[in-house]
Amino acid sequence: MTRFENGPGESPGFLLWHTTMRWQRSMAAALHPLGLTHVQFVLLASAWWMSAGAPPNQVRLAAQAGTDIKMTSEVIARLEAKGLVTREPDPADARAKIVAVTDAGAELAQRAIAIVEDADAEFFGRANTAAVVTVLRTLGDAEQMPAPGPRGS
DSSP states (O other), rough: OOTTOOOGOOOOOHHHHHHHHHHHHHHEEEEEGGGGGGGHHHHHHHHHHHSSSSBBBBHHHHHHOOHHHEEEEEEEHHHHHHSEEEEEEEEEEEEEEEEEEEHHHHHHHHHHHHHHHHHHHHHHHTTTTHHHHHHEEEEETTSSSSOOOOOEE
């Protein structure tokens, strides 16, 4: 019935699913005191990161974060309602909106990044982090991943 002699505990996909669910729970718990969901954090932090150059439009932001464009728009609207970002029409594309991080958003993004990095360190602390990153980049097709933004320099 299965190619895994000892059952799903040997299935990389099943193990990845369980690991991902556990990691997502740890991220949600870490971000809860800040009033952010994980996707809100990813989009806010990505927008802040990208804003070291020209502020991104929602399409570029979605590509950086690896999120769906429609969902990105909905989440950015929630962040805008919280006063963490603003949206203005993109002069280069009438269909797009430029996302600018407010001062409050920048402060929260930086606090949240530190908290998430600490949660990641705790979660992945039992593993060889460099090896985990190598595997994830390989499986995630690093060629498809956006290059680090200007803040990564």
